[in-house]
Amino acid sequence: MTVVADLALEVRSKNAGPFWVTMEVFARDADAYAVLADPSFLDASVIARLYDVAAEGVQFFRIPSLNVVKISFPRPVVQGSLHDRDIHAGQHHVPLAMLAVPPVD
């Protein structure tokens, strides 16, 4: 099974200030970018499901010049609160990185 990480040089996540989390997928090449940037594969509803957040709050930036898909959404758990297990949100890329990519026919 091919997953997002297999098509990427790097998948990363980080706080964008205390109230937002942002993540980037650096696609391996233009072909991989075409797969990852396709809204029928990856859009706000998919992110909402992976991260249990509201789809309306999810922002997408598809940047072909860098082969990058960038996604930002309000941090679902307040930074530093009792239930925040990732202060920098630096490990929250994993559900996205392990998302299965549909086979190309």
Added chain:
Amino acid sequence: MATNPDSVRILVPVGMLGAGFPPETVARGLALGADVIAVDGGSTDSGPYYLGAGTAKTARAAVARDMRLLLRAAATAGIPLIVGSCGTSGTDAGVDWVAGITREILAAEGLDLRLARIYSSQQAAELDLDRIRPLPPAGELDRVTLESCANIVGMMGHEPIAEALTAGADVVLAGRATDTAVAAAYPLLKGMPAGPVWHAAKIVECGGQCTTNPRAGGVLATVDATGFTIEPLDPANACTPTSVAAHMLYETVNPFTMREPAGTIEVGEAVYRALDERRVRVEGSRFEPAAQHTIKLEGARITGYETMSFTAIRDPHILGQIDTWAALLRKMISEWVSGTIGLGEGDYTFDIRRYGYDAILGELDPAAGPPREVGVMLLVRAADQETATAVAKVANPLMLHLPTPDMDYLPSLAFATSPAETERGAVYEFVLNHVVEVPSPTSLFRICLEDNR
């Protein structure tokens, strides 16, 4: 009046003061003709504790080591040194902390540099609620929330820093400032165009992060009338159009537009072009001045006191039923705390984290399967330290001996430390995500120019 130069060269030695850099990279920057040294001293990225407590994330000795090298460089070249967000959070205590370190170095090294401190702490009572606006995803602010903050800072733009430089400061130690303002202040003062200045300032704010080897020291940005050129200080390191453009993604919600107190940076149409193998030229950046000047507020308040306990499990039998075991632990802690010290829901809260199993992602975790070993963290929060520790101590025998329901003997689990409990002290949360409309870009900030000559 002096005429403006054709270009201004900004030397950024490192992304955060105290993180360290090779001394030769700063020497190289001076040799390339640096006009100003700018460095960021803080961030909110490590959480609300540093603002709430007003203490620094960085070690004093590490900040002193970096400052010594930078003060020597500034004195040697006769150029200003600007430090932003002093002491991590940029509170007045943080500015005083870096100022104390700086004065010791100036005296010890016999350096003749004039110091300015810019304070950015705010008093809740002096802030006008009617002028405060929420930023998404925050809601409207009420006075109770505002006044609950242990510390509030306003995030200055370039204007107070420029004012301190104009007044004669050689070294500016600023409280909370936007990362970009620190690098933008001097080139703006020298008449460089706002679009390239702000874009360059954003690119250099994390030092070598915009290069192909972020661990090899900082960068030099040269701003002129039509754009800017960026290169690493280490001759063996490189900036490429991709490494530079990709830095706009880092820790930003939106990689194309960014709000500053005085307006908005627009880089959607910027063009990144390689000049050679290690230098990049950027043109086409814009800055749109805002109709209303706004200052972002940051505030943190105490939410309670925490005590942490940490045990670990290696027994495959328990690990095979880790969910059942953890649910039982949760239930037993509540029962024992109620039975022994009479505390109930509302008196305390706690979190049980299974490190090695699902502690980081919880229900979002895409992987499953029995773990080989699990660290179990119990984090108790209460209104005071004594209560939090009492709950953790009641939980201690459970963290040591709790069996799964099908075991007819008491296992002994692996505490990581003695004592098992660690008091974490006060814990904080960020409560402000708001801006305040101000009559002037300097009105919330106090500039103190020292006469130490």
